[in-house]
Amino acid sequence: MRHTTSTATRTAGPLALALATACLTAVMAQPAQAASVSTWDKVAQCEAGGNWGINTGNGYYGGLQFSLSTWKAFGGAQYAAYPHQATKQQQILIGEKVLAGQGQGAWPSCGPAAGLGADHADPYPTPSASPSTAGVYRPGESVFYVSNTSGGLAGYAGFGASGDVPLTGDWNADGKDTFGVYRPSDQTFYLTNDNATVAVARKLGNPDDIPVVGDWDGNGTDTIGIYRPSDQTYYLTNDNATVAVIRRMGIAGDTPITGDWNGDGTDTVGVYRPSDTTFYLSDSNATATVSHTVKFGNPGDTPIKGDWNGDGTDKIGIYRPATSDFIGAAKDSDTVIYNKRFGNPGDTPITGAW
Ligand SMILES: [Ca+2]
Ligand SMILES: [Ca+2]
Ligand SMILES: [Ca+2]
Known part of the structure; x- marks a missing residue:
């Protein structure tokens, strides 16, 4: 393979630009209240020792320690009867709705401690490849x-x-x-x-x-x-x-x-x-x-x-x-x-x- 390591100094010929008439960059809307999976992991660590399947019998269930009434009110029943029976992703998706509706104070201690209200990342973004x-x-x-x-x-x-x-x-x-x-x-x-x-x-x-x-x-x-x-x-x-x-x-x-x-x-x-x-x-x-x-x-x-x-x-x-x-x-x-x-x-x- 023969190639030089020197950088060519000439320019690439006529560079006059007649620029694109349209910018096609898509801008994804950022959810006002959202958090990354890693932030939700911190909440779950604080609430439930990181155990997404936990049910201690205290009336709160799963990694985010939802009450059954909160779980149902925010649509969790579509996934499972009880929060701890749902997957981690399903619990986080309901957590996103609770966060949007009630703010990080829904987890009075662990929410602020995890930085839940300041994250704003979409935990499960839709892949956004642009078509050729x-x-x-x-x-x-x-x-x-x-x-x-x-x-x-x-x-x-x-x-x-x-x-x-x-x-x-x-x-x-x-x-x-x-x-x-x-x-x-x-x-x-x-x-x-x-x-x-x-x-x-x-x-x-x-x-x-x-x-x-x-x-x-x-x-x-x-x-x-x-x-x-x-x-x-x-x-x-x-x-x-x-x-x-x-x-x-x-x-x-x-x-x-x-x-x-x-x-x-x-x-x-x-x-x-x-x-x-x-x-x-x-x-x-x-x-x-x-x-x-x-x-x-x-x-x-x-x-x-x-x-x-x-x-x-x-x-x-x-x-x-x-x-x-x-x-x-x-x-x-x-x-x-x-x-x-x-x-x-x-x-x-x-x-x-x-
Ligand atoms: Ca580029
Ligand atoms: Ca590369
Ligand atoms: Ca490949």
Whole structure:
């Protein structure tokens, strides 16, 4: 693996920004009265010695020492006749309602002692993965165009230069994908966190390598790597500098494709084989296993991936250049669950959660 450790100082070409017309960041409403599981654990430790199944016969039950009348008044009967018969999560869910209705004083001593009134965290937040949508990079303009979940234009930004390969990823772990490019002429990645300013400029790979990006170590940050067609090998970094993973995958003629195929938060390697229009995907970057095999698409299609339904798992798909169609499949299936036409002939497809 040949790569330099010097930081490139040139910029990524024209950086004039025509910024997104819509900010799609979803803001979760914060409950006025709520507390984390760890805070509820402190209450239970104080009230019941941490025993969620306790019934001493004193008229108070379970980890949060509800009376039966309180348990019923706040809906606990949907879970169990008595509090101590319900699960810890069910007791906490009723505890949330009591906290919202009566405040931390419902546990006169242990509530304040645990900081119950000052926590405000949602103990069981709903997973909030954002679905991926289609986008394109228009090489002649060096402009990214991205779509919303309805398939309409969500925004656009100029970045990169002629001949660049477009990339998208969450380079700073803020939950939003932003743009980047790989410049084959100098084998350098230029990444931006605001779709305008170069935040990372890093040389990696040789001419003819194919750039890949992903969260190879599951820490929330996408980093760079390359796939070398000549030896069918991935070379991946976790810090945009040092190659941490060297992994052979595929055969000559395959196209690299990477994603979180099992929803565990770590992106792993795969290939798309045009000769049999089949994806071969691994859930590991360490061992040479094929975990998922899906036949999808037609000759001439370009493989893509995305979390089309926002459930936290990447699925395969294809981009059909002749018609500018993005067609995404369900997990481990050829059932189409995403189908949008976006961009123009000649565009390069990208996908992401903007
Ligand atoms: Ca980001
Ligand atoms: Ca990472
Ligand atoms: Ca994974």
